[in-house]
Amino acid sequence: MVTERLIAEGVAPDRAADAAAAAVGDLGRARLLATDDRLALRRAAWRAVPDRLDGTGARAIETVDDLLAMIEDAMAPLAEAHAAEVAEFAELVAARGERGSGRKQFEDRHKREVRRYRTDEIRAGLTELSRRYRDDLAASPRPVEIAAAIDDIAALATNLVRNPNERLQLVALFTKLGRPRR
Numbered sequence: 001m002v003t004e005r006l007i008a009e010g011v012a013p014d015r016a017a018d019a020a021a022a023a024v025g026d027l028g029r030a031r032l033l034a035t036d037d038r039l040a041l042r043r044a045a046w047r048a049v050p051d052r053l054d055g056t057g058a059r060a061i062e063t064v065d066d067l068l069a070m071i072e073d074a075m076a077p078l079a080e081a082h083a084a085e086v087a088e089f090a091e092l093v094a095a096r097g098e099r100g101s102g103r104k105q106f107e108d109r110h111k112r113e114v115r116r117y118r119t120d121e122i123r124a125g126l127t128e129l130s131r132r133y134r135d136d137l138a139a140s141p142r143p144v145e146i147a148a149a150i151d152d153i154a155a156l157a158t159n160l161v162r163n164p165n166e167r168l169q170l171v172a173l174f175t176k177l178g179r180p181r182r
Contacts, residue, residue: 002030018043022124029120032077042070042121046128050136053178060174064167071121078117082110119160122170126157149177 002025006016011034018039023030033039045067052063089106130153137146156173163169 002027006030006034022128024124024127026120035077036074038070038074042067042074042125043128045070046125047132049129049174050132050177053174055175055178057171057175060171060178063174064170067125067170068167071118071125074121075114075117078113082113085110115164118166122160122166123157126153129153152176 002020002023003013003016005027006019007013009031011019015034016030019030019033019036022033022039022043049063049067053059085106089103093103130150133146133150133153137143137150140146152173156169160166160169
């Protein structure tokens with residue numbers, strides 16, 4: 001349904017399908033992702049995570065840092081929109097004064113939007129990573145190990161809202177995924 005809606009809005013079919021898959025049913029997010037030229041690169045980077053891991057913490061940290069840098073890069077349009085809003089807000093405050101301007105609410109809304117965007121990007125990445133493990137499941141000589149990895153990924157996706165340190169959570173997950181299970 002999201003794909004069809006994006007196509008009806010003039011998005012190319014392949015781009016609409018990618019955006020819809022990454023947005024996991026969220027039409028607003030799919031619209032944003034449909035204009036993101038680097039979406040395919042981020043999705044491919046998340047799918048390649050198992051190939052990069054070697055069981056060491058150093059490789060897990062390197063992989064996480066690369067993914068988080070890609071997310072920061074993807075947030076550039078949001079940062080530009082926020083900068084424009086800040087400039088507009090500054091003009092309003094200059095004209096009407098600081099008192100009762102709602103600066104705190106304004107700043108809090110920006111923080112929430114940034115946090116939501118980061119969380120959505122990480123969840124989309126974890127979904128892509130889960131898809132990779134599911135694709136590998138049928139051909140794996142160790143299906144129990146792959147199923148456990150999928151469960152670990154799902155647990156992190158669920159717990160992202162409870163622990164704001166995404167980097168630490170991702171490093172722990174990737175370190176665990178990179179080690180052979182016994």
